[in-house]
Amino acid sequence: MSQPKLIPDHFDFVATVPQWQRIEGSTQLAREFIFKDFKGAFQFMTLSANFAEEINHHPDWSNTWNKVSVRLSTHSMKTLTELDIAMACAMDRFALQV
Template identity: 40%
Template sequence: MEKLSEQDIEKRLLHFPDWDYFDNAIHAEFEFENFKDCFSAMSRIAFECEALNHHPDWSNVYNILSISLSTHDANGVTLKDFQLAEAIEAIVEVEE
């Protein structure tokens, strides 16, 4: 998968208002009602990650989920990252 230019990344981010680009990755932070809802979303996201064979750098503290997406093989952001971001958005939207 080919690394996207910064211009392409910024253009694609127009469709992902919860995401930002910095440190060679796209990042988002989501807040849930409680830990259980956050962990439930993480579990659902994990299945999407496996299906796409693409795994985030993520963490959670209580009800906050922080996600960074970058394609290590390409040393930057690729279409694969945006595919996973789209799946994450669909899951998080349902949880809210």
Template identity: 35%
Template sequence: MGKLTKENIEKKLLKYPDWEYFDDAIHAEFEFENFKDCFSAMSRIAFECEALNHHPNWSNVYNVLSISLNTHDVGGVTEKDFKLAAAIEHIVEPEE
């Protein structure tokens, strides 16, 4: 899996307005109603990470989850990161 160019990344990010590209990774921050809801989302995300065998750099402070995705093997962002970002978006965004 090859590293995506900055132009490809920025084009793909148009579908993910909560995400930004810097420091060779894509980053997002999600705020929840409370700690329990945030931790619940993290648990669901963890199952997706295991299924994709791709794991984020993330942190949680009370009701805020900060996530950074990149593919360490290539030193940048790949399709694998966008696949996980899509799964994360599906988990954290409310269904309409």
């Protein structure tokens, strides 16, 4: 399996993943998703988990009732890569579906 592509230095995070925060001093993107209830949060996590398996890139996340806190990073490369952006964009889409 080939290594994912690094994100270029000039990459515009705000334009591409505006609801995500780049954690200062780290190689992570973070976002908290809030849903109507636990069922919505779980549906979101199921969609996200299936996509994560497809691209073999898994989020660090936690769930408390209607909230899902997510951190993305490509741990094997110790930086953010195209996989993190793909996962963030997919999760944004999935959040709108539930």
